[in-house]
Amino acid sequence: MLRYGFQIxxxxxLLAGPLQASELIYTPINPSFGGNPLxxxxxxxxxxxxxxxxxxxxxxxxxxxxxxxxxxxQSAILSRVASALSSNVVSSTGQLIPGTVETTDFRISIVSxxxxxxxxxxxxxxxxxxxxxxxxxx
Numbered sequence: 001m002l003r004y005g006f007q008i009x010x011x012x013x014l015l016a017g018p019l020q021a022s023e024l025i026y027t028p029i030n031p032s033f034g035g036n037p038l039x040x041x042x043x044x045x046x047x048x049x050x051x052x053x054x055x056x057x058x059x060x061x062x063x064x065x066x067x068x069x070x071x072x073x074q075s076a077i078l079s080r081v082a083s084a085l086s087s088n089v090v091s092s093t094g095q096l097i098p099g100t101v102e103t104t105d106f107r108i109s110i111v112s113x114x115x116x117x118x119x120x121x122x123x124x125x126x127x128x129x130x131x132x133x134x135x136x137x138x
Contacts, residue, residue: 095137096120 028035030043081103088101089110096118101108107123116137123130 096135 029039031037031040089097089099089108091097096110098110098112098118100110105125107125109121109123111119111121113119113134118135118137119132120135121130121132
């Protein structure tokens with residue numbers, strides 16, 4: 001009998017008063033989507049704590065002295081070769097001279113197109129690939 005009495009009491013309590021409810025309102029947590037800006041640091045720290053990726057480090061982060069010297073020497077030699085080549089294709093007044101200059105690896109051809117326009121073509125002898133561009137000189 002006690003069992004039925006409890007069920008009746010619950011039933012009467014439900015029927016006695018009006019039921020109340022409200023809307024469900026979603027509030028995002030992430031500040032990127034409109035959430036509280038104070039959550040940003042917390043979310044970033046949580047993401048970084050879960051990140052197990054480690055950027056690979058090179059075996060030798062610094063070149064030894066011999067490699068640095070060889071790199072500097074190679075740059076100096078290439079600079080001298082470029083200067084020697086430019087003296088063959090540039091006049092004393094600074095104007096480009098039409099003609100062809102050949103090195104071991106490249107062929108540089110300067111052709112006058114008229115009206116002060118020069119076409120410069122550089123060809124790689126090993127592969128046959130070439131690039132060209134136009135220069136306008138007064």
